[in-house]
Amino acid sequence: MTDTGGVRGTPVPGDEEWRLFRGDGEEREVALPPAPPWRRFPRTTRATERPYLIGGREADVVSAALHLRRPLLVTGHPGTGKSSLAYAIAHELRLGTVLTWSVNSRSTVQDALYQYDAVGRLRESNLAREDDEPGLGIGSYVRLGPLGTALLPTAQPRVLLVDELDKGDLDLPNDLLTVFEEGEFEIPELARLPDSQTTVAVMTFDAGARAVLARGLVRCEEFPVVVITSNGEREFPPAFLRRCIRLDLPDPDEDKLRAIVAAHLGEAEVAGMDELMAAFLNRRARGELATDQLLNAVFLRMGGVSLDADGLLDAVLHRLGGTV
Structure with a gap:
C-alpha cells in the first residue's frame, strides 16, 4: 500500500459502491449517495442551522x-x-x-x-x-x-x-x-x-x-x-x-478541529481520525489548508473510501495558496 501522508485507509470498495464515474464511456443508472451535511441545499431557508463553533x-x-x-x-x-x-x-x-x-x-x-x-x-x-x-x-x-x-x-x-x-x-x-x-x-x-x-x-x-x-x-x-x-x-x-x-479568525487547533468534525459528522468519527488529523496538520504547516478539506476527507473515509490510493488524499488535501 502506498504511503501518502501517514493515513491508512480501508480497501476501496467495489465499483458499484464507490466508483460512481468509471471513465469507460459506458452509460449506467447510478443512485448518488447522500451528500455531506454541509453540501445539502434544502428548499427552506433554514440551512443556517449547520453547526458553527467559535x-x-x-x-x-x-x-x-x-x-x-x-x-x-x-x-x-x-x-x-x-x-x-x-x-x-x-x-x-x-x-x-x-x-x-x-x-x-x-x-x-x-x-x-x-x-x-x-x-x-x-x-x-x-x-x-x-x-x-x-x-x-x-x-x-x-x-x-x-x-x-x-x-x-x-x-x-x-x-x-x-x-x-x-x-x-x-x-x-x-x-x-x-x-x-x-x-x-x-x-x-x-x-x-x-x-x-x-x-x-x-x-x-x-x-x-x-x-x-x-x-x-x-x-x-x-x-x-x-x-x-x-x-x-x-x-x-x-x-x-x-x-x-x-x-x-485564527486557524483552528487540533482540539477545535476535532470538535468541528464531531459537530458535523458525529463523535464516532473523531475516535478513529488520529492518522488523518496528523496528515492534515502536517500539510497545513507547509501550506494553506481549509477546515472543510479535513471534513471532506473524514466524510470519504466514513464511506469506506481509501485515501491512500492513487493520490486521492493529495486531491482532497491540496494546498490553497501558490500555484496549483
Whole structure:
C-alpha cells in the first residue's frame, strides 16, 4: 500500500459502491449517495442551522459589534468560517434569512442599494400603449439590493453578509461609509414622482417580497448586523476601519478541529481520525489548508473510501495558496 501522508485507509470498495464515474464511456443508472451535511441545499431557508463553533474571545468581539451597531470586519485564512459567521449569528439570534452581497471587481454601492430597470419600463410602456392597456407601475421596475433591503425599517435587524470586500474597487469601502453612518438612502426615480404617487411598493432582495416606500426614502430603524469578510488581499482606508469592529479568525487547533468534525459528522468519527488529523496538520504547516478539506476527507473515509490510493488524499488535501 502506498504511503501518502501517514493515513491508512480501508480497501476501496467495489465499483458499484464507490466508483460512481468509471471513465469507460459506458452509460449506467447510478443512485448518488447522500451528500455531506454541509453540501445539502434544502428548499427552506433554514440551512443556517449547520453547526458553527467559535471561541469565547471571538464571540465577545461579535457581541461588541452587536452592542455598538457597528459592521464586523472578519479576516482570516480561507476555510476559517468567515462567511459562515453571518449565518451563525442569524440563526442564534433568530434574525431571519441572511442577505448576501458577494463583491467582485464590478460591484458598486448603487447596485447593492437598488436597481431600476428603465429600459424594461420603457419597453413595457410602449407595448401597453399599443395594446391600449394600463402598464405596470414604476415599483415593478425597482428592486432593492441586499444592502437596500437590509436598511428597510424592521423591528428586528437583518443580517447582511458583504462577502470578500477586498475584491471590490478601491473606492468601494469609502463609498459605503455614508450609508453605514446615515443608515438611509434615497431612490431619485421615486423621489421625483408627482404628489399623487407619494408611496410606491417596490420589490426587495427577498424573493416575492415588496416594501412600500414614501418619497423613495429607505431609512432603517435598527442598523443591520453587517458582517464584512476579507481575505487580507489589501488594506482598507483608516476612515473605513475606524467604523468597523475587527475580528481575525485564527486557524483552528487540533482540539477545535476535532470538535468541528464531531459537530458535523458525529463523535464516532473523531475516535478513529488520529492518522488523518496528523496528515492534515502536517500539510497545513507547509501550506494553506481549509477546515472543510479535513471534513471532506473524514466524510470519504466514513464511506469506506481509501485515501491512500492513487493520490486521492493529495486531491482532497491540496494546498490553497501558490500555484496549483
